[in-house]
Structures are given as C-alpha cells and as structure tokens.
Amino acid sequence: MNFFSHAVVATRRSEDPRWILGSMLPDFVSMAGLRLESVTGDAPLxxxxxFHHTCDDAFHGAPLFVEMMEDAREELERDGLDSGPAMAIGHVGVELLLDGHLVTQSGVTRDYRAAIEEAPHVDVLLRFHGLDAAQGSARWRQMMQRLANAPVPEGYTEPAFVADRLVQILASRPRLAVPFGREPLVHAWAKRAAPVVARGARALFEQVEARLAAAGAAPPR
Structure with a gap:
C-alpha cells in the first residue's frame, strides 16, 4: 500500500493530522533513504x-492484491521483462495505480493536506539509524520539501506518470531495473492495468478492512 492509500484508510478512522501523518510516515522515511529508529513524544503519530504496519500486513496478504500482482508479473514476463523487474513493477505498480484511482474518486482531501502540513514540524520527534538528531531532522525536512514540490499523489492518476516513476524507482536496483529500451513495455502495462486496478479497488479495500478487523484494528467510523 502506497502512502496516499494509507492516508485514505487512516482517515476513515480519525481526522487527527498527526494520526494520518503517522500512517504514511514509514513510506516517507523509505522514500528518503532513511531507516526509522523511533518516534517519541506524540501518541497519535x-x-x-x-497502524501503517498493520495496514501493510492486511494489504499485502489480501487475495485480490496478490492476484493483481501475480497477473502483472506474468503479463510483463510474457512481454519480455525479466522476472525481477516484472515482479517489482507488479507490486509497486499496482500500489501506485491504486493511489491514482483513489485520487480520482475523492480528490486530494483536506485531511491529507493537513497531515502533510504537519510533517515538517515532527522532525524533532523522529530518530533515524546512523544519524544524529540534527542530521536526521535535516534529511527529513529535505524529503518533505521534495514531496511538497512533487506532482503526487495527483500524478498517479496518469498511467504514463506511473510508468516513468516505476522506471525511476527501480533504476538504482541492478536486479530490478528496467533495461534500457524496455521502458515502453512498462508504459503499455500501466495503461492496460489502470482500469483493472480501478475495477478491483472496492473489493480489494473490502478485503483489507476484513483483514484489519481480524487483526483487531479499530473499525472505520
């Protein structure tokens, strides 16, 4: 589950911006190339x-997500991608397209924006492996500034944007990188997959909510 989907699921339970930010925070930490050591001094955060980690467990084990991911992998391998990039695109690509579908359904909500506005102010509450407090604070603020300037999550509504983002994300991973010249395969897949993900989104989130309930998570309001 990507960060905007996390925010949508969290907002169903509370409008507290620190709670919603916390539900996205591990994704932002990963995007910054950091490793979170601790969060202290703010209970909602x-x-x-x-809740982020509980949601990821529920989402990644949802049968419909597993099916979408596997279908994407098989399709991309038939098109000529190796198993590594095909598997990575099947996983991350479905998540990004799902974010895009949610944006088309409800827009980028006030609650999401409020959570993002809180993000620069929580740097003093975060500690990262291998960095002192000042270094961690600076890296976190830099990440949130990049996010504020990036065309996301709105960009995820466009399959071409998702395809370009996937190629960029995987470029630094030798075993997962899309070989030069094979980028059109990713674009073609994203265009085909976007309506498939959209059609399955409601049933997928029903499965996620059922798995969250089984894990003891608070139900939606």
Missing part, C-alpha cells in the same frame, strides 16, 4: 506508524 506513534499510533499512526503502528
């Missing part, structure tokens, strides 16, 4: 981080 801490609970949101814990």
């Amino acid at each position: 801490e609970r949101g981080v814990a």
Whole structure:
C-alpha cells in the first residue's frame, strides 16, 4: 500500500493530522533513504506508524492484491521483462495505480493536506539509524520539501506518470531495473492495468478492512 492509500484508510478512522501523518510516515522515511529508529513524544503519530504496519500486513496478504500482482508479473514476463523487474513493477505498480484511482474518486482531501502540513514540524520527534538528531531532522525536512514540490499523489492518476516513476524507482536496483529500451513495455502495462486496478479497488479495500478487523484494528467510523 502506497502512502496516499494509507492516508485514505487512516482517515476513515480519525481526522487527527498527526494520526494520518503517522500512517504514511514509514513510506516517507523509505522514500528518503532513511531507516526509522523511533518516534517519541506524540501518541497519535506513534499510533499512526503502528497502524501503517498493520495496514501493510492486511494489504499485502489480501487475495485480490496478490492476484493483481501475480497477473502483472506474468503479463510483463510474457512481454519480455525479466522476472525481477516484472515482479517489482507488479507490486509497486499496482500500489501506485491504486493511489491514482483513489485520487480520482475523492480528490486530494483536506485531511491529507493537513497531515502533510504537519510533517515538517515532527522532525524533532523522529530518530533515524546512523544519524544524529540534527542530521536526521535535516534529511527529513529535505524529503518533505521534495514531496511538497512533487506532482503526487495527483500524478498517479496518469498511467504514463506511473510508468516513468516505476522506471525511476527501480533504476538504482541492478536486479530490478528496467533495461534500457524496455521502458515502453512498462508504459503499455500501466495503461492496460489502470482500469483493472480501478475495477478491483472496492473489493480489494473490502478485503483489507476484513483483514484489519481480524487483526483487531479499530473499525472505520
């Protein structure tokens, strides 16, 4: 589950911006190339981080997500991609397209924007492996500034944007990188997959909510 989907699921339970931010925070930490050591001094933020991990477990084990991911992998391999990039695109690509579908359904909500506005102010509450407090704070603020300037999550509504983003994300991973000249395969897949993900989104989130309930997570309001 990508960060905007996390925010949507969290907002169903509370409009507290620190809670919603916490539900996205591990994704932002990963995007910054950091490793989170601890969150201290803010209960909603801490609970949101814990909810993020519960949501990821529920999402990644949802049968429909597994099916979408596997279908994408098989399709991309038939088109000529190796198993590594095909598997990575099947996983991350479905997540990004799902974010895009949610944007088309409800727009980028006030609650999401409020959470993002809180992000620069929580730097003093975060500790990262291998960095002192000042270094961690600076890296976090830099990440949130890049996010504020990036055309996301709105860009995920466009399959071409998603395809370009996937190629960029995987470029630094030798075993997962899309070989030069094979980028059109990713674009073609994203264009085909976007309506498939959109059609399955409601049923997928029903499965996620059922798995969250089984894990003891608070139900939607």
